[in-house]
Amino acid sequence: xxxxxxxxxxxxxxxxxxxxxxxxxxxxxxxxxxxxxxxxxxxxxxxxxxxxxxxxxxxxxxxxxxxxxxxxxxxxxxxxxxxxxxxxxxxxxxxxxxxxxxxxxxxxxxxxxxxxxxxxxxxxxxxxxxxxxxxxxxxxxxxxxxxxxxxxxxxxxxxxxxxxxxxxxxxxxxxxxxxxxxxxxxxxxxxxxxxxxxxxxxxxxxxxxxxxxxxxxxxxxxxxxxxxxxxxxxxxxxxxxxxxxxxxxxxxxxxxxxxxxxxxxxxxxxxxxxxxxxxxxxxxxxxxxxxxxxxxxxxxxxxxxxxxxxxxxxxxxxxxxxxxxxxxxxxxxxxxxxxxxxxxxxxxxxxxxxxxxxxxxxxxxxxxxxxxxxxxxxxxxxxxxxxxxxxxxxxxxxxxxxxxxxxxxxxxxxxxxxxxxxxxxxxxxx
Amino acid sequence: xxxxxxxxxxxxxxxxxxxxxxxxxxxxxxxxxxxxxxxxxxxxxxxxxxxxxxxxxxxxxxxxxxxxxxxxxxxxxxxxxxxxxxxxxxxxxxxxxxxxxxxxxxxxxxxxxxxxxxxxxxxxxxxxxxxxxxxxxxxxxxxxxxxxxxxxxxxxxxxxxxxxxxxxxxxxxxxxxxxxxxxxxxxxxxxxxxxxxxxxxxxxxxxxxxxxxxxxxxxxxxxxxxxxxxxxxxxxxxxxxxxxxxxxxxxxxxxxxxxxxxxxxxxxxxxxxxxxxxxxxxxxxxxxxxxxxxxxxxxxxxxxxxxxxxxxxxxxxxxxxxxxxxxxxxxxxxxxxxxxxxxxxxxxxxxxxxxxxxxxxxxxxxxxxxxxxxxxxxxxxxxxxxxxxxxxxxxxxxxxxxxxxxxxxxxxxxxxxxxxxxxxxxxxxxxxxxxxxxxxxxxxxxxxxxxxxxxxxxxxxxxxxxxxxxxxxxxxxxxxxxxxxxxxxxxxxxxxxxxxxxxxxxxxxxxxxxxxxxxx
Numbered sequence: 028x029x030x031x032x033x034x035x036x037x038x039x040x041x042x043x044x045x046x047x048x049x050x051x052x053x054x055x056x057x058x059x060x061x062x063x064x065x066x067x068x069x070x071x072x073x074x075x076x077x078x079x080x081x082x083x084x085x086x087x088x089x090x091x092x093x094x095x096x097x098x099x100x101x102x103x104x105x106x107x108x109x110x111x112x113x114x115x116x117x118x119x120x121x122x123x124x125x126x127x128x129x130x131x132x133x134x135x136x137x138x139x140x141x142x143x144x145x146x147x148x149x150x151x152x153x154x155x156x157x158x159x160x161x162x163x164x165x166x167x168x169x170x171x172x173x174x175x176x177x178x179x180x181x182x183x184x185x186x187x188x189x190x191x192x193x194x195x196x197x198x199x200x201x202x203x204x205x206x207x208x209x210x211x212x213x214x215x216x217x218x219x220x221x222x223x224x225x226x227x228x229x230x231x232x233x234x235x236x237x238x239x240x241x242x243x244x245x246x247x248x249x250x251x252x253x254x255x256x257x258x259x260x261x262x263x264x265x266x267x268x269x270x271x272x273x274x275x276x277x278x279x280x281x282x283x284x285x286x287x288x289x290x291x292x293x294x295x296x297x298x299x300x301x302x303x304x305x306x307x308x309x310x311x312x313x314x315x316x317x318x319x320x321x322x323x324x325x326x327x328x329x330x331x332x333x334x335x336x337x338x339x340x341x342x343x344x345x346x347x348x349x350x351x352x353x354x355x356x357x358x359x360x361x362x363x364x365x366x367x368x369x370x371x372x373x374x375x376x377x378x379x380x381x382x383x384x385x386x387x388x389x390x391x392x393x394x395x396x397x398x399x400x401x402x403x404x405x406x407x408x409x410x411x412x413x414x415x416x417x418x419x420x421x422x423x424x425x426x427x428x429x430x431x432x433x434x435x436x437x438x439x440x441x442x443x444x445x446x447x448x449x450x451x452x453x454x455x456x457x
Numbered sequence: 458x459x460x461x462x463x464x465x466x467x468x469x470x471x472x473x474x475x476x477x478x479x480x481x482x483x484x485x486x487x488x489x490x491x492x493x494x495x496x497x498x499x500x501x502x503x504x505x506x507x508x509x510x511x512x513x514x515x516x517x518x519x520x521x522x523x524x525x526x527x528x529x530x531x532x533x534x535x536x537x538x539x540x541x542x543x544x545x546x547x548x549x550x551x552x553x554x555x556x557x558x559x560x561x562x563x564x565x566x567x568x569x570x571x572x573x574x575x576x577x578x579x580x581x582x583x584x585x586x587x588x589x590x591x592x593x594x595x596x597x598x599x600x601x602x603x604x605x606x607x608x609x610x611x612x613x614x615x616x617x618x619x620x621x622x623x624x625x626x627x628x629x630x631x632x633x634x635x636x637x638x639x640x641x642x643x644x645x646x647x648x649x650x651x652x653x654x655x656x657x658x659x660x661x662x663x664x665x666x667x668x669x670x671x672x673x674x675x676x677x678x679x680x681x682x683x684x685x686x687x688x689x690x691x692x693x694x695x696x697x698x699x700x701x702x703x704x705x706x707x708x709x710x711x712x713x714x715x716x717x718x719x720x721x722x723x724x725x726x727x728x729x730x731x732x733x734x735x736x737x738x739x740x741x742x743x744x745x746x747x748x749x750x751x752x753x754x755x756x757x758x759x760x761x762x763x764x765x766x767x768x769x770x771x772x773x774x775x776x777x778x779x780x781x782x783x784x785x786x787x788x789x790x791x792x793x794x795x796x797x798x799x800x801x802x803x804x805x806x807x808x809x810x811x812x813x814x815x816x817x818x819x820x821x822x823x824x825x826x827x828x829x830x831x832x833x834x835x836x837x838x839x840x841x842x843x844x845x846x847x848x849x850x851x852x853x854x855x856x857x858x859x860x861x862x863x864x865x866x867x868x869x870x871x872x873x874x875x876x877x878x879x880x881x882x883x884x885x886x887x888x889x890x891x892x893x894x895x896x897x898x899x900x901x902x903x904x905x906x907x908x909x910x911x912x913x914x915x916x917x918x919x920x921x922x923x924x925x926x927x928x929x930x931x932x933x934x935x936x937x938x939x940x941x942x943x944x945x946x947x948x949x950x951x952x953x954x955x956x957x958x959x960x961x962x963x964x965x966x967x968x969x970x971x972x973x974x975x976x977x
Contacts, residue, residue: 047533048516052492070460074552074581079467080495096462102582104458105556114458122460138490138553142522171492172519172553380540399497399509406507 046378052171053179066130069095073137136168175353177251188258194238203249251330274338275307303425310429314436319344324391328414347371408451465770469579472589478510478620479649484543488554513537545653552581595675605660617669618649627845694751721849741766741807744831746774806945826862
């Protein structure tokens with residue numbers, strides 16, 4: 028591994044834009060959080076739009092009674108004819124009666140519930156008293172006026188932190204909702220390295236919840252967990268600064284930072300990870316053959332943009348044109364920005380029409396964007412990768428590094444295969 | 458407050474977007490928070506549109522709320538006009554913007570934009586997607602359609618097709634072709650494919666063809682009143698309805714040209730002996746009112762099915778739906794709660810469902826085949842091939858689509874005869890479907906095990922019969938020998954029979970007495 032002795036992109040001035048933002052709101056996180064926390068139910072207090080978003084973002088309906096739903100506000104709730112709190116209590120009671128398997132209930136605030144100032148934190152306290160000890164009721168905001176896409180997970184995890192029990196034990200807390208298979212791989216690696224005990228936030232079930240305190244050391248696996256990070260610090264826990272575990276390099280750096288905090292040297296880590304790391308590098312190389320020298324443009328979406336740009340530029344040979352993120356958390360992203368060579372525009376926020384003008388002007392080989400933009404850009408002859416797939420697919424740590432690279436390579440390979448019949452073949456021939 | 462897990466309709470502004478996205482040279486400015494842009498993906502992903510919907514969102518955030526959201530709206534409207542140069546601008550508020558009461562319509566009016574600005578009132582907390590589409594199209598007509606001389610030749614407008622509609626693209630092509638055969642030209646088809654300038658000249662047509670009351674009935678009524686244009690009432694879904702529609706158009710247009718029926722195959726396909734097995738198949742219909750009412754008549758009169766339940770999720774169609782259901786000897790189910798629909802289907806134990814993507818999932822859960830006849834749509838409802846629901850080709854499509862999920866004629870008999878065959882058993886499913894056949898479990902008696910394994914009607918969670926009726930072991934085993942696609946009906950009929958006879962236990966004899974009783 029060769030870390031250049033430069034400050035990378037840390038000094039690059041950030042282009043901040045404000046205008047129409049083509050992004051999901053934080054409610055979207057419910058789609059993966061409800062699968063991760065197997066005894067949790069997410070009750071959005073909102074409008075028909077919220078329900079429609081969840082249904083549409085889920086794409087295919089998860090029909091086996093999903094553990095989420097929307098309490099849709101109606102005219103009488105807004106006009107004050109019905110006490111919204113009484114209505115909410117009634118809906119929650121009915122829900123919990125029908126779903127005795129639920130141990131954690133999240134009341135999720137939405138744009139409408141926030142504009143009418145429905146106090147869900149008081150509602151959560153009240154409902155906790157009613158339904159304790161069987162059910163713990165928490166609340167967070169997934170509203171579009173407060174949160175962008177992955178910030179919903181951040182708000183959810185942050186809401187859990189104050190409720191976690193205290194401890195003086197020296198433990199590692201791995202923070203971020205990971206697919207089970209990835210979490211198990213990470214835990215196995217940490218165990219072989221000799222780091223432990225390790226807890227996870229979120230846990231699969233409420234009774235597996237971690238305890239935290241001043242001796243807790245935590246490592247984030249996702250770059251969008253700024254509020255969770257702040258909440259953990261308030262409980263006295265300390266963060267282990269590291270790049271995020273994407274790609275062979277990111278995973279190794281992450282593991283070494285964690286190991287160092289627990290007094291274990293890099294040699295031990297190198298010995299443990301030699302085989303999986305070699306596998307990861309081999310798998311990445313297969314996809315990198317397609318990606319080498321190609322130019323990539325990240326539109327703001329999941330806050331994974333900066334770590335993924337680091338991975339694509341350093342391990343797959345791509346060149347970044349613009350790396351855009353909905354929100355740039357300077358502290359959490361510093362280890363990533365240090366690794367990215369100067370050159371790309373770094374931008375925060377969005378004015379989608381202006382940004383699309385830049386995409387058209389620079390004509391990148393691959394644009395990472397939301398679902399609303401992908402087909403229109405493809406029709407203009409620009410290859411795209413939907414950003415939402417990056418949060419729905421196992422992409423962390425060594426065994427998934429090749430899959431991660433392949434996600435970006437596939438659209439390019441597909442265009443190549445379809446070249447003779449592609450509607451934009453004239454442009455492709457340029 | 459009402460708990461919803463899945464919804465049949467989106468909010469009203471999505472309906473307005475369906476109108477705007479179907480049209481050309483029209484732009485919509487939606488006062489809405491960040492996140493409401495999700496609606497774009499409905500069009501770009503589900504319908505595979507190659508352009509973004511013509512919608513600018515103000516995407517306000519919490520920090521704007523205390524400040525100047527109205528200013529944000531005006532900036533967005535000005536930018537949208539400058540960038541997209543539309544012929545007209547729709548302005549509306551989504552559910553959150555409705556609460557902050559910035560009055561986008563009033564604001565836009567003060568801006569002096571050089572194009573017509575059409576404000577929409579979309580009460581998000583009372584109404585839904587279909588209302589939004591219907592209202593948006595009505596307001597477009599009111600604002601733009603001018604009184605005009607009728608065209609010299611007899612022409613009509615086709616109204617109703619929108620973006621993201623169930624087979625609207627192909628229905629429009631099919632009906633345009635049919636009208637052309639009758640010598641009736643289409644003056645304007647709207648919203649789909651029309652510009653605001655086209656809306657302005659709708660008054661030239663002699664009458665209107667209303668394809669989808671869900672999205673254009675208000676406009677049809679307004680055009681009838683203001684522009685003296687009568688509109689067609691018959692929805693040309695199925696062979697009979699298409700013929701009736703042709704007569705209706707003849708009456709309105711004076712056309713006497715013959716219509717070529719040689720492409721119409723449904724009547725012979727249904728009459729040919731291979732289709733005998735369709736006789737009396739019990740079907741349950743659910744979807745939007747228009748499609749369900751039309752499909753119910755096709756199911757009964759053209760396919761020979763027995764309609765055992767029907768209903769719709771859009772209350773706007775409740776009245777005609779109830780009337781039609783009564784004619785069928787049924788009570789219509791009017792609800793937008795899919796759990797109610799699921800319970801009704803479970804209770805009716807049909808052999809097939811004609812429904813929406815929601816019912817497809819319900820069918821999957823209950824082991825009942827389902828064909829989709831109505832929105833809400835899914836990416837599968839936008840096939841690459843030509844696949845209308847309306848007109849003669851539409852009738853052919855209905856036949857194929859509705860028969861496809863079923864176990865086919867002779868296969869049905871073979872299943873009855875050889876139900877313990879190791880690869881030809883209940884759980885294997887229809888042989889023309891791709892899924893891997895489950896191997897027949899060994900041990901026990903094969904048929905029973907296969908029945909337990911899958912494909913069967915699950916035992917009803919809330920038994921429709923009084924709890925006091927008990928199935929004896931031997932009768933239960935005999936029931937499981939009945940193929941899965943009729944087992945639900947057999948169970949239900951036997952329990953009903955036992956209930957009527959005041960029996961507390963069901964024996965093998967009861968099962969066969971019930972069978973004889975309900976024989977047809």
